[in-house]
Amino acid sequence: MKTVWNEYDEKRREEMEAFAKDYRFFLNRTKTEREFVKEAVRLAEASGFVNMDSVSGALKAGDKLYAINRGKNIVLYVIGEQPLTDGLSILGAHIDSPRLDLKQRPLYEKEGFAMLDTHYYGGIKKYQWVARPMALHGVVVKKDGTVIDVVIGEDEEDPVLGVSDILIHLAAKQMQKKASEAVEGEKLDLIAGSIPGKEEKEPVKTFLMNYLNKTYGMEEDDFLSAELEVVPADHARNFGIDSSMIMGYGHDDRICAYTSLRAILEMEKPARTSCCILVDKEEIGSVGATGMQSRWFENTVISLLDHFGMADLVHLNQTLTNSCMLSSDVSAGLDPNFPEMFEAKNAAYLGKGIVFNKYTGARGKSGSNDANPEYFAKIRRVMDENHIVFQTAELGKVDEGGGGTIAYILAELNMDVIDAGIAVLNMHSPSEIASKADLYEGYRAYKVFLEKM
Ligand code: MN
Ligand code: MN
Numbered sequence: 001m002k003t004v005w006n007e008y009d010e011k012r013r014e015e016m017e018a019f020a021k022d023y024r025f026f027l028n029r030t031k032t033e034r035e036f037v038k039e040a041v042r043l044a045e046a047s048g049f050v051n052m053d054s055v056s057g058a059l060k061a062g063d064k065l066y067a068i069n070r071g072k073n074i075v076l077y078v079i080g081e082q083p084l085t086d087g088l089s090i091l092g093a094h095i096d097s098p099r100l101d102l103k104q105r106p107l108y109e110k111e112g113f114a115m116l117d118t119h120y121y122g123g124i125k126k127y128q129w130v131a132r133p134m135a136l137h138g139v140v141v142k143k144d145g146t147v148i149d150v151v152i153g154e155d156e157e158d159p160v161l162g163v164s165d166i167l168i169h170l171a172a173k174q175m176q177k178k179a180s181e182a183v184e185g186e187k188l189d190l191i192a193g194s195i196p197g198k199e200e201k202e203p204v205k206t207f208l209m210n211y212l213n214k215t216y217g218m219e220e221d222d223f224l225s226a227e228l229e230v231v232p233a234d235h236a237r238n239f240g241i242d243s244s245m246i247m248g249y250g251h252d253d254r255i256c257a258y259t260s261l262r263a264i265l266e267m268e269k270p271a272r273t274s275c276c277i278l279v280d281k282e283e284i285g286s287v288g289a290t291g292m293q294s295r296w297f298e299n300t301v302i303s304l305l306d307h308f309g310m311a312d313l314v315h316l317n318q319t320l321t322n323s324c325m326l327s328s329d330v331s332a333g334l335d336p337n338f339p340e341m342f343e344a345k346n347a348a349y350l351g352k353g354i355v356f357n358k359y360t361g362a363r364g365k366s367g368s369n370d371a372n373p374e375y376f377a378k379i380r381r382v383m384d385e386n387h388i389v390f391q392t393a394e395l396g397k398v399d400e401g402g403g404g405t406i407a408y409i410l411a412e413l414n415m416d417v418i419d420a421g422i423a424v425l426n427m428h429s430p431s432e433i434a435s436k437a438d439l440y441e442g443y444r445a446y447k448v449f450l451e452k453m
Helices: 010-029 033-046 172-176 203-216 220-225 251-265 296-306 313-321 373-385 407-411 436-452
Strands: 064-069 073-078 088-094 099-110 113-121 134-141 147-152 190-193 226-232 237-239 245-248 273-279 324-328 354-357 390-392 416-421 423-425 432-435
Touching: 010 033, 010 245, 010 251, 010 436, 033 064, 033 073, 033 134, 033 251, 033 273, 064 296, 073 251, 073 296, 088 251, 088 436, 099 134, 099 203, 099 220, 113 203, 113 226, 134 220, 190 203, 220 226, 245 436, 251 273, 251 324, 251 416, 251 423, 251 432, 251 436, 273 296, 296 313, 324 407, 324 436, 354 436, 373 416, 373 436, 407 416, 432 436
Parallel strands: 088 273, 088 324, 324 416, 354 390
Antiparallel strands: 064 073, 073 273, 099 113, 099 226, 113 190, 134 147, 134 226, 237 245, 245 432, 354 416, 423 432
């Protein structure tokens, strides 16, 4: 059985461990798309990247640039030796993850508790998100434009929040229900407080609102223009007695985003221009100004071309058509408790390296980017020549389900795209599992892609 573990010598295992530790701490600091972008900017600037908006005039090979969109997308470029019109080598991934979002009018009082109403974001098994410690991350934007940052539940001394679940002793009816109905979306309300103030009406809610006002300077109406995300409060941990894996929230898709980011941060003077695009909103269809469907990415390519006096459609089309991309997203790792959901010879296995998915989709590849074999043949050659351990897979058995990624959106710009990524267990649960070996091999594969394609 060829695994990454068998291929690594002592020195590489040490590199892998160091990388895995960096990643674990990164995960703990970046539970939302905004936090990821902030941290990415910090790392990029430390590696010599500058904001594109501050650059004027001609660019030269080796120049490192980044741009931000509304605090929730980042794109990074390292200018190559070849002209831009020869195409970009692009790594793409998403930095949003399934979670519970506070509703616009979330706060109410019930049975002596202050409650926060939520609307879940992305595909989740709702029963996995109750009776566990949750943290509140995000921003509240006041009418005057002031942005208040909120993080509750990460520091050891911070309180956490959570959704309650009925005790097993009284759960006879609940246990008869289908898993999809055992916990309903409208029952995913957080318990947020229980101290009553002196008021006649809604004393607990009023007490909590007064606390929020004192601590954050916010009024109840400010919830209307807030983006508050409820995420697992747990920290990423080494997983397995042998510590071969990492369990944490939001491997999907920060494991691909972090490895892609690290790969481009280390590029010096590539032949082709390197690009890394990290986007929001993948879990709800890549929609909106900060999703992959936004024109923002193309606009940054036009801005780049402008530095070479080529900001016109002909040069833009040439650049995009000659580009190639790894659309990176997590793969469904074969689950030892549910092997029957996978087709063994086309399944992804933890520890067997980066996964290439020629296609994803559901019900007959619907919604998929089906990569061209000419393109994948070249990738196979480059990966083999550089001793990268890779596997190919589909997402489960043909009729069992499926899923989509951002691949088809970039392919619409007429470039070669293939899905690539790292296999995880427990995908979209509060505690996903990935192998350290795949994490490091994914990073190595992304570097080879930027250097050699
Ligand atoms: Mn996902
Ligand atoms: Mn994903």
